[in-house]
Amino acid sequence: MSYGKQDDHHDEHHGWHTPHNSWAPILLAFGSSFFLLGFAKVFTQTWENDAWSYAIHTGEIWVMISGLAVFFAGIMIFWQQDWEHDGSYELKSLGAPFQGIDVRKIALWMFLMSEMMVFSTLFTTYMRYRTGLPNCTAMAEAGTLVDGSVCWLPASYFIAEGGWHQETAHAALGFMPDTLIPGAINTFALIISSYTIVLALKTAKDTRISEAERSRKVGIYLLTTLMLATLFLIFKMVEWFVGFELGSEEHPIFYSPSLLADGFTIHASEYDYTICHVWENHECVDKEVYQVDIRMAASTFYVTTGTHGVHVFGGMVALVYMVTKAFMGGYTPANAVSIEYFGLYWHFVDLVWVLVFPAFYLI
Amino acid sequence: MSEEEHDHHHTILGFDAYNFNFAVLMIFTAIEVVAVALTFSMKGTVSMSTVIWILVVVGVVKGFGISAVFMHLRGDPDSRVLTATALFPVFFIVVMILFIGMTHPESADSLPAWCRPGFYD
Numbered sequence: 001m002s003y004g005k006q007d008d009h010h011d012e013h014h015g016w017h018t019p020h021n022s023w024a025p026i027l028l029a030f031g032s033s034f035f036l037l038g039f040a041k042v043f044t045q046t047w048e049n050d051a052w053s054y055a056i057h058t059g060e061i062w063v064m065i066s067g068l069a070v071f072f073a074g075i076m077i078f079w080q081q082d083w084e085h086d087g088s089y090e091l092k093s094l095g096a097p098f099q100g101i102d103v104r105k106i107a108l109w110m111f112l113m114s115e116m117m118v119f120s121t122l123f124t125t126y127m128r129y130r131t132g133l134p135n136c137t138a139m140a141e142a143g144t145l146v147d148g149s150v151c152w153l154p155a156s157y158f159i160a161e162g163g164w165h166q167e168t169a170h171a172a173l174g175f176m177p178d179t180l181i182p183g184a185i186n187t188f189a190l191i192i193s194s195y196t197i198v199l200a201l202k203t204a205k206d207t208r209i210s211e212a213e214r215s216r217k218v219g220i221y222l223l224t225t226l227m228l229a230t231l232f233l234i235f236k237m238v239e240w241f242v243g244f245e246l247g248s249e250e251h252p253i254f255y256s257p258s259l260l261a262d263g264f265t266i267h268a269s270e271y272d273y274t275i276c277h278v279w280e281n282h283e284c285v286d287k288e289v290y291q292v293d294i295r296m297a298a299s300t301f302y303v304t305t306g307t308h309g310v311h312v313f314g315g316m317v318a319l320v321y322m323v324t325k326a327f328m329g330g331y332t333p334a335n336a337v338s339i340e341y342f343g344l345y346w347h348f349v350d351l352v353w354v355l356v357f358p359a360f361y362l363i
Numbered sequence: 364m365s366e367e368e369h370d371h372h373h374t375i376l377g378f379d380a381y382n383f384n385f386a387v388l389m390i391f392t393a394i395e396v397v398a399v400a401l402t403f404s405m406k407g408t409v410s411m412s413t414v415i416w417i418l419v420v421v422g423v424v425k426g427f428g429i430s431a432v433f434m435h436l437r438g439d440p441d442s443r444v445l446t447a448t449a450l451f452p453v454f455f456i457v458v459m460i461l462f463i464g465m466t467h468p469e470s471a472d473s474l475p476a477w478c479r480p481g482f483y484d
Contacts, residue, residue, distance in 0.1 A: 097444050097447075098441075098444060100441075101441045101444070101445075105441075105445075106448075109445055109448050109449060110448075112449065113448065113449065113451060113452050116449075116452045116456065117452050117455065117456070120452070120455075120456040120459055120460070121459070123460070124456075124459045124460055124463050127460060128463055160399050160400075160402070160403060161403060162403070169403075171403070171404070174404070175397075175400045175401070175403070175404040176396070176397075176399075176400030176403055176404065177403055180396070180399070180400065180403075184396045187392050187395075187396070188389070188392060191385070191388045191389060191392055192385075192389075194385075194388075194429065194433055195381065195385040195388075195433075197433075198381045198433055199381065202381065340435070343433070343434075344434055347429050347430070347433045347434045348434075350429055350433075351426060351429050351430065351434075354422055354425045354426055354429065355422065355426075357395075358395065358399075358418040358421075358422060362395070362399040362414075362418060363399075363411070363414065363415060363418065
């Protein structure tokens with residue numbers, strides 16, 4: 001695909017040519033919709049005989065596969081079209097209120113508006129249940145906690161407070177529990193990745209350096225962003241499923257069990273909420289245990305942070321392409337805005353984390 | 364916009380806007396983490412409401428820094444209209460938070476019968 005000058009819409013082969021707007025995003029939308037529809041049909045869970053039963057319906061798997069195929073076809077077409085975009089033509093909006101602004105930029109902001117609604121829905125759900133359900137710790141302190149209580153036990157109980165063994169929770173740094181460290185590192189990683197994106201943009205716009213140096217620097221900044229995003233998802237997995245322990249059981253150097261190991265799951269209808277009254281030599285010698293239902297807190301945590309994680313992963317897919325293009329000399333001052341437009345998405349993901357981190361991890 | 368104008372408006376207090384913003388974001392993130400860490404290491408000395416206020420202030424500063432500087436919602440010729448665009452969903456978000464997020468999960472039980480599930484006449 002080639003782009004003509006904005007004031008020269010003449011095409012050698014077809015006479016007047018129109019701006020080459022991409023229809024690939026429509027394919028991406030259909031593909032992802034089909035994939036999600038198929039996912040919901042293939043993997044199901046039902047409540048039977050007082051227990052959850054899981055099933056995989058292989059007969060419906062074709063919907064998922066077709067969705068993925070359409071999605072990847074959309075990505076390939078999108079990238080193929082973008083690969084040759086040298087910035088010599090940029091479609092501008094003609095009508096108010098966006099007159100003179102790049103159509104791509106407006107479209108990106110429209111997309112971000114829809115994303116704001118998605119995350120607002122998740123936050124509203126969180127607020128509704130957090131304010132509506134009684135807090136497990138408050139119930140325990142008031143003496144109203146009983147077996148079978150449905151209450152709210154925030155993720156921060158496990159992450160920022162060290163769980164039920166918080167009195168003896170390990171703190172390698174001395175002032176914060178080890179369980180908070182993966183989330184804290186992730187917060188810094190996202191902030192730094194936002195910075196590396198703007199550095200890539202700034203460098204791509206820089207006309208004072210040679211083309212080879214520019215390509216190398218932009219590539220390095222984008223690659224750094226990709227590595228930080230990878231780090232983010234790795235720590236997310238560590239925090240959710242894997243945990244991280246260093247040293248022996250008697251003398252731990254670093255001890256951060258996963259949320260799964262701590263029992264904070266979406267099926268925690270009988271979570272053993274433990275209150276320790278007396279500690280002796282890091283052992284609880286007098287404790288009360290109540291089986292409580294904390295599924296709402298776990299569900300809102302995993303759905304919200306998981307949705308955010310999917311957005312990080314989506315950004316990583318785009319970054320793989322952009323890094324390749326950058327090292328091949330694909331970004332110049334003329335088309336540097338492509339980095340800016342990806343950056344808008346990436347900063348939005350960072351912005352969401354600014355809310356997610358304190359709301360779910362810290363309080 | 365010329366290169367000179369572009370360079371000029373991308374400075375804060377004489378520093379490069381991106382670098383300045385990055386430094387502010389890092390400092391405020393450190394404050395955020397330390398504030399919560401203190402509730403762990405100095406139990407009983409820092410109240411949760413104090414921590415929440417610190418987190419709100421930090422969140423506002425970080426949110427402004429990212430959107431205004433990194434997302435170019437301040438200083439660019441199209442900043443104003445794009446800020447208005449970005450704020451458009453806020454109306455719906457406020458409605459959602461006020462009327463759904465802040466209500467009790469069982470509040471639907473007190474609605475009139477015609478407004479509850481199962482009333483199909």
